[in-house]
Amino acid sequence: MNNHTKSSSDQAETLRALNEKKASEIGRNGDSGVTRVFSITSGKGGVGKTAVVANTAVTLAKMGKSVLILDADLGLANVDVVFGLAPQYNLNHFFSGEHELEKIMVDGPYGIKILPAGSGVQNFTRLDGHHKMRLLDALDAMSDTFDFVLIDTEAGISENVTYFNTAAQDILVVTTPEPTAITDAYALMKLLSTQFHEKRFNLLVNQIRSEEEALDVYRKLTIVSNRYLDISIDYLGSVPVDKEMVDAIRKQKVFVDAHPSSATAKAFISLAKRLCYETAVSQPKGNLQFFWKKLLNVETRG
Numbered sequence: 001m002n003n004h005t006k007s008s009s010d011q012a013e014t015l016r017a018l019n020e021k022k023a024s025e026i027g028r029n030g031d032s033g034v035t036r037v038f039s040i041t042s043g044k045g046g047v048g049k050t051a052v053v054a055n056t057a058v059t060l061a062k063m064g065k066s067v068l069i070l071d072a073d074l075g076l077a078n079v080d081v082v083f084g085l086a087p088q089y090n091l092n093h094f095f096s097g098e099h100e101l102e103k104i105m106v107d108g109p110y111g112i113k114i115l116p117a118g119s120g121v122q123n124f125t126r127l128d129g130h131h132k133m134r135l136l137d138a139l140d141a142m143s144d145t146f147d148f149v150l151i152d153t154e155a156g157i158s159e160n161v162t163y164f165n166t167a168a169q170d171i172l173v174v175t176t177p178e179p180t181a182i183t184d185a186y187a188l189m190k191l192l193s194t195q196f197h198e199k200r201f202n203l204l205v206n207q208i209r210s211e212e213e214a215l216d217v218y219r220k221l222t223i224v225s226n227r228y229l230d231i232s233i234d235y236l237g238s239v240p241v242d243k244e245m246v247d248a249i250r251k252q253k254v255f256v257d258a259h260p261s262s263a264t265a266k267a268f269i270s271l272a273k274r275l276c277y278e279t280a281v282s283q284p285k286g287n288l289q290f291f292w293k294k295l296l297n298v299e300t301r302g
Contacts, residue, residue, distance in 0.1 A: 034169075034291070035143055035145075035146050035147065035148070035149060035290075035291050036147065036148050036149070036169060036170065036275070036278075037148075037149040037151065037167075037168045037169040037170065037289075037290045037291060038148065038149070038150055038151065038168060038169070038170045038171070038172050038202075038275065039072075039151040039153055039164050039165045039167075039168035039170070039171050039172065040052055040053045040056075040150055040151065040152055040153065040172050040174060041153040041161065041164075041165055041171060041172065041173055041174070041188065042153075042155050042173065042174045042175060042181070042184070042185065042188070043155070043156065043157065043173075043175070043181070043183075043184025043185045043186070043187050043188035044155055044156075044175075044178075044180060044181045044184035044185070045155035045156070046155075046181075047155075047174050047175055047176045047178075047181050047206055047207070048174065048176070048206045048207060048239075048245070049152065049153075049155065049174045049206075050078045050079060050082055050152055051082065051245060051249060051255065052174055052204065052206060052239070053069060053079065053150050053152040054069075054079065054082045054083065054254050055254055055255050055256045055265075055268045056150065056268055056271055056272055056275070057069050057108070057112050057148075057150055058109060058110060058112065058254050058256050058257065059256055059268045059269055059271070059272040060147075060148055060272045060275070060276075061109070061110035061111055061112050062110060063272060063273075063276070065147040065148055065276070066111065066145065066146045066147045066148070067111075067112045067113070067146065067147065067148045067149075067150065068112075068113045068114070068115065068142075068145070068146045068148070068149045068150070069108070069112060069113070069114045069115065069149075069150050069151075069152060070115045070139075070149060070150070070151045070152070071091070071114065071115060071116050071117035071152050072117065072151050072152055072153045072154065072160065072164045073117050073152060073153065073154035074091060074092070074117045074118060074124045074125050074127075074154070074160060075117075075118070075119070075124075075125040075154070076117075076119055076154065077090065077116055077117035077118060077119040078117075078152070079114055079116060079117070079152055080106070080114060080116040081252065082249060082252065082254070083108050083109065083114065083252065083254065084252030084253070085106055085108065085114070085116070087104065087106045087114075087116040089103060089104040089116075090104055090116045090117055090118040090119075091104065091115060091116065091117050091118060091124070092117075092118035092124055094115075094134075094135075094138070095124045095127070095131045095134070095135075096124075100138065101115060101138045101139070101142070104116065109254065109257070113146070125158075125160065126158070126159055126160060127159075127160055127163060132163060132167075132288065133288075136167070136288065136289075136290060136292075139290050139291070140290070140291060140292075143291050148275070149290065149291075151164050151168055153165065156188075157187065157188055157191050161188075162191065162192065162195075162196060163288075165192055165196075165198065166192070166196045166198065166285065166288065166289070167288055167289050167290050168289070168290060169285075169289065169290070169291070170200070170202060170278065171192070171198065171200070171201050171202060172201075172202045172203075172204055172236065173185050173188065173189060173201055173202065173203050173204070174204050174206055175203070175204075175205060175206070175217060175221075176205065176206050176207045176208075177205065177207070177208060177209075177213050177214070177216070177217050182217055182220060182221065185203075185221065186221055186224060186225070189201055189221075189225065189229065189231060189233075190228070190229060193229050193230065193231050194229070198231070199230065199231050199232065200231070200232055200234070201231060201232070201233045201234070202233070202234045202235075202236045202278070203217075203218060203221065203233050203234065203235050203236060204236050204237060204238065204239065204271065205217045205218065205237075205238040205239075206238070206239045207239065207240075207241040208238045208239065208240055208241060209240070209241060211238060213238075214237075214238035215235075218233070218235045221233055234278075236271060236274050236275075236278075237267065237270050237271050237274060238267065239264055239267040239268065239271070240263050240264050240267060242255070242259070242262060242263070242264045244258070244259055244262070245264065255268075256268050256269075
């Protein structure tokens with residue numbers, strides 16, 4: 001084993017040890033009872049973000065967690081397609097005032113609930129302040145219903161992307177080892193940091209061929225962010241590339257169900273555990289955050 005490979009292996013072991021330590025600490029301290037809201041986001045399309053959302057949601061549900069997926073790509077819906085669903089209503093009907101969230105919510109596998117987006121409709125691809133507050137209030141009314149809310153944002157740096165990322169409790173940036181994907185992931189974090197004062201990010205490197213490749217991506221992003229941005233990036237792991245993933249999407253089957261013993265499925269199990277073990281932020285970022293009222297109550301009790 002050469003020194004470079006040994007160094008990468010040591011770093012991977014260190015990251016795993018830190019995650020295990022965090023897990024044991026959370027286990028001792030108990031669950032805060034706060035709904036965890038993660039925006040799953042990317043600077044670039046085509047990095048497998050929606051597949052990450054679907055497979056993570058199924059894995060969390062199998063672990064006994066109650067999960068809501070919010071498809072926040074309001075012009076190009078994808079989540080319902082991945083699950084093979086054909087919803088009658090979508091978020092366009094909510095924002096237009098035709099139906100409440102409960103009416104448009106559909107059932108996915110393992111008790112997962114899904115708020116589907118519309119497709120091919122531009123009306124709400126840029127939400128105004130009224131629509132944002134209405135969504136916040138409607139979700140706040142469900143504050144005791146879910147353990148996790150996973151928001152599948154659209155790719156890029158549109159106004160809706162920045163809104164859903166700043167409204168989420170935690171931000172999970174998905175990238176691949178592709179140079180353009182890494183560059184766009186950094187651009188998204190830079191925008192959220194400099195213009196919206198986000199300081200904490202989580203990173204998942206998708207479609208990797210080796211753990212060394214994933215750690216190299218993490219190193220690159222950490223070096224440049226330490227030099228130019230005042231942010232922290234937590235490495236939540238990686239997901240190996242698997243040619244069967246495309247086939248699963250084509251067949252509208254969730255990969256972790258179709259190939260439960262694969263290395264990719266095991267990677268999603270590790271990711272789901274890390275999401276559970278991540279220490280919840282005890283203070284809301286502001287009143288434009290999902291479930292901020294519940295966080296305020298927790299902080300007051302604490």
